[in-house]
Amino acid sequence: MLALRPEGTAPVVRAYVQHRPVLPWKAWYMAPMLRHERPQAARYRQHHQLGIEVLGVADADLDVEVIWVAREFFTVLGLADVSLRIGSMGDATCRPAYLVLLTEYLEAHRDELCDEHRDRFQLNPMRVFDCKRPECRAVTAGAPKLVDHLCDACAAHFERVREGLKSLGISFEVDPRLVRGFDYYTRTTFEFASGAIEAAQNALCGGGRYDGLVEMLGGDPTPGIGFGMGIERLLVACDAEGVFPVDPPGLDAFVVDVAGGEAARAITTRLRDAGLACDRAFDGRSMKAQMKLADRSGATVALIVGPAEAASGTVLVRPLRSEGDQVPVPADAVVDAVVDAVRRAAGLEDRR
């Protein structure tokens, strides 16, 4: 049997169950993931997910820490248009009673649900909360919310999370619709979304507490929490917010050689050995064509070698990005000349 890994939490938990690291255990991963659903904007068949997981800590302050890590990551990248929603899934004490309550409510409003959920809501009543059809939205708007029916312990946990986020200056919104589909999820759920992404898929990071998962995978009951974020979608958000510079840096020098190419061969090698970025033309093209390539390369200077320079052992250093005359320099001083020119050009940049 072949399986394509869809996410990172279960593998990390399996690794924990097998290897029994000392608790608390903090792990992270970044790996390719695959999805079965059809691709669409910002949702690819294969993508990469970055995630963290912490096992062995039930403290709500850890929930805050995990959320903070994600928030901090966005901040460091320079993303500003990111919003956080949080919710609670309750636990084995309060959720069963709530599900009975919710199911009763949905039964009573069965005819008002959308075609799909009318016959399916019993399977997983909470899923109706993230149905986008107006019929279901209307019904769930008045439905009992899990966050209002938490047991004392879960309510206290949730309150501690909210208080912690506030104390760290992390703004958030409690969203009763933020639910998860599996039983092993407990208590805190959260999701970061980008307001800059136009596409329908704008969630950057989803996470939550899964105090039941380790046990489900064969380990002793162990609390856990983590998040996963999609790298490609993150990059879409970065592009949308313009947080990365757009222009790739140009070359330091471009060698124009119309004297046979030997000088170009020697000079490019010498410049590269000195750590400078340079390129040259090939195929014995005309000076005009070579100069055009030099310009297009974004080079700071063109280094020109014609028959006269070849004969006298010099190189013409011609500035391409600034005013200034081209000057001849001895061939063995060309590295210094380029370093000078690049430094001067950088200085001009800074003064802008």
Add this chain to the structure above:
RNA sequence: GUGGGCGUAGCUCAGUUGGUUAGAGCGCCAGGUUGUGGCCCUGGAGGUCGGGGGUUCAAGUCCCCUCGCUCACCCCA
């Protein structure tokens, strides 16, 4: 899985009720400059019109099939 949109030059796209050698802009190449980029001018190269089949005197254009891309629904562990 369901539905919509789109496949024509390297790129972005026009292409009328079917009708001569399928066009534009940008890019590329050469020339105008005999040793000099950008701006401009002139010329040039480059296309199985996604693929296959059909209708027709004639198909980029109409019909069927197929492949691919894309967006949304769905899904969202």
